[in-house]
Amino acid sequence: MPLQRRMAFVGAVLAAAAVLPAAAQRPDPPPVAAVRNMPYADARPVVEALRADLLPEPLRGLEPEAREAAWPAWVAARDQAIRARLARGDDDTIVNFLLYGATFTSAPRPSPEQVAALAQADAALPDSVAARIEDLIDAVAAEPRTERLAFARDVLARNGFDPAAPSARDRLRAHLAAEVRRGPAETLRISETLGAAISRSDPDAVLIDQTAFRGRGLASDTTILSAFAVERALEDVMSARLLADAAVTRAALVGPGLDFTDKDAGYDFYPLQSIQPFALLDTLIRLGLAHPERVRLTTFDLSPRINRHLENAGARAAAGEPYHLALPRNMDLPWADPLAAYWEALGGEIGEPAGDVAAPPGAGNVRTRGVEVRPDVMGAIEARDLNIVLQRLAPLPADELFDLVVATDILVYYDVFEQSLALANVAAMLRPGGVFVANTTVAALPGVPLALAGQTRVGFMPVPGRGEVHDILAWYRRR
Numbered sequence: 001m002p003l004q005r006r007m008a009f010v011g012a013v014l015a016a017a018a019v020l021p022a023a024a025q026r027p028d029p030p031p032v033a034a035v036r037n038m039p040y041a042d043a044r045p046v047v048e049a050l051r052a053d054l055l056p057e058p059l060r061g062l063e064p065e066a067r068e069a070a071w072p073a074w075v076a077a078r079d080q081a082i083r084a085r086l087a088r089g090d091d092d093t094i095v096n097f098l099l100y101g102a103t104f105t106s107a108p109r110p111s112p113e114q115v116a117a118l119a120q121a122d123a124a125l126p127d128s129v130a131a132r133i134e135d136l137i138d139a140v141a142a143e144p145r146t147e148r149l150a151f152a153r154d155v156l157a158r159n160g161f162d163p164a165a166p167s168a169r170d171r172l173r174a175h176l177a178a179e180v181r182r183g184p185a186e187t188l189r190i191s192e193t194l195g196a197a198i199s200r201s202d203p204d205a206v207l208i209d210q211t212a213f214r215g216r217g218l219a220s221d222t223t224i225l226s227a228f229a230v231e232r233a234l235e236d237v238m239s240a241r242l243l244a245d246a247a248v249t250r251a252a253l254v255g256p257g258l259d260f261t262d263k264d265a266g267y268d269f270y271p272l273q274s275i276q277p278f279a280l281l282d283t284l285i286r287l288g289l290a291h292p293e294r295v296r297l298t299t300f301d302l303s304p305r306i307n308r309h310l311e312n313a314g315a316r317a318a319a320g321e322p323y324h325l326a327l328p329r330n331m332d333l334p335w336a337d338p339l340a341a342y343w344e345a346l347g348g349e350i351g352e353p354a355g356d357v358a359a360p361p362g363a364g365n366v367r368t369r370g371v372e373v374r375p376d377v378m379g380a381i382e383a384r385d386l387n388i389v390l391q392r393l394a395p396l397p398a399d400e401l402f403d404l405v406v407a408t409d410i411l412v413y414y415d416v417f418e419q420s421l422a423l424a425n426v427a428a429m430l431r432p433g434g435v436f437v438a439n440t441t442v443a444a445l446p447g448v449p450l451a452l453a454g455q456t457r458v459g460f461m462p463v464p465g466r467g468e469v470h471d472i473l474a475w476y477r478r479r
């Protein structure tokens with residue numbers, strides 16, 4: 001999540017339709033293109049254009065031939081290092097579950113002020129958080145009742161804890177107490193670094209903001225807000241005549257995400273779900289950008305958990321099962337009217353309303369729309385394991401290049417060099433005139449055939465006395 005949105009949340013509120021045909025009618029999927037590491041030839045313009053201090057240390061100061069020779073090994077090592085960040089993101093997911101979940105505890109959620117105070121190492125742990133820690137330990141020690149508890153148990157086991165062993169309880173309590181301070185402390189550090197850069201008018205303040213999470217674990221969280229922002233951006237892309245009616249037959253979504261316990265409200269009372277792939281198809285059809293019978297969506301993610309989730313959903317869809325979306329809305333938050341209207345409409349092009357999903361009392365004042373996504377929609381989605389920073393599908397024949405690539409809440413996890421490589425990889429998979437939409441504005445470097453074509457500011461809700469929770473989406477055009 002971009003900094004301005006995250007900070008606003010933490011500091012203030014924290015936080016009959018076109019019908020897709022049966023899968024049999026859809027054109028055959030194209031042959032599977034291979035995932036390949038980025039060749040040095042495509043990285044060279046980035047390496048040569050960037051300030052030397054923004055290059056990774058092992059590549060700095062090398063002669064051009066030596067750099068080219070070092071490239072394949074650097075890419076392989078960096079890919080491993082990036083994928084290793086998933087484990088820390090999983091740790092963060094457990095912290096959010098612990099702080100905000102409502103299914104394993106009746107203890108109240110901490111207030112935004114209490115969460116912010118957790119960043120101070122000497123502040124006492126609020127009673128509610130202490131109670132939540134005990135309840136989570138009990139819940140994972142028992143035979144896990146839910147997918148989320150099973151995941152929490154796996155993550156704790158990976159960190160060396162056997163939640164079922166009574167002797168582990170004290171260590172586990174201490175570990176979780178430290179963990180609930182780590183996330184807020186990291187957020188505070190990021191905001192202080194940025195605040196300091198802004199106050200001394202540091203020209204790198206923008207870079208610091210746009211790469212704010214480069215040191216954090218790779219989180220999987222997702223919410224409807226990103227999907228809404230993408231719809232607004234695509235409206236602007238159409239108004240600017242960058243994409244015509246029905247122009248999108250091949251779309252790609254980088255980092256679809258998995259809704260485990262969102263950081264702002266922590267809803268955990270419905271099955272784990274991915275939202276953005278369905279929301280993007282829904283948007284493309286609603287806006288007339290895609291024909292429901294022809295559009296295909298490829299998701300790219302490096303998280304095995306997310307890829308497995310989508311593959312399993314694909315297998316169930318092939319057997320005729322719908323995908324269930326649960327779309328929560330915290331009724332205490334003053335959502336802007338367009339966001340509320342989007343929430344009401346989401347799913348209308350790809351499924352049927354399935355009634356409201358019941359929430360446990362601890363979930364607060366929430367309404368959750370259920371949507372049953374038709375199996376043929378899932379049939380239009382293909383999940384691929386790919387690290388967008390270092391990899392692309394290649395070779396892609398001209399008729400399989402993408403018309404549109406979307407990536408939200410992803411590039412902010414990377415430094416400028418990695419963001420620039422990601423742009424080059426996206427460009428390599430887009431057709432000429434194709435569009436890339438992201439909520440990080442990356443300077444497109446000379447030699448990378450993508451040009452910034454415009455930006456869309458999307459407001460989500462007012463924050464009393466502090467403006468508005470918002471995001472800024474950038475749209476690029478492939479030259």
Ligand SMILES: C[S@@+](CC[C@H](N)C(=O)[O-])C[C@H]1O[C@@H](n2cnc3c(N)ncnc32)[C@H](O)[C@@H]1O
Pocket residue numbers: 001082218219220221222223226227254255256257258276300301302303306386387388389407408409410413
């Ligand atoms: C914070 S979630 C955002 C989810 C969704 N795009 C949204 O905006 O709500 C980040 C997603 O990007 C994926 N991701 C992070 N780095 C990636 C990379 N280098 N290549 C592909 N996927 C990546 C994560 O696994 C996760 O699915």
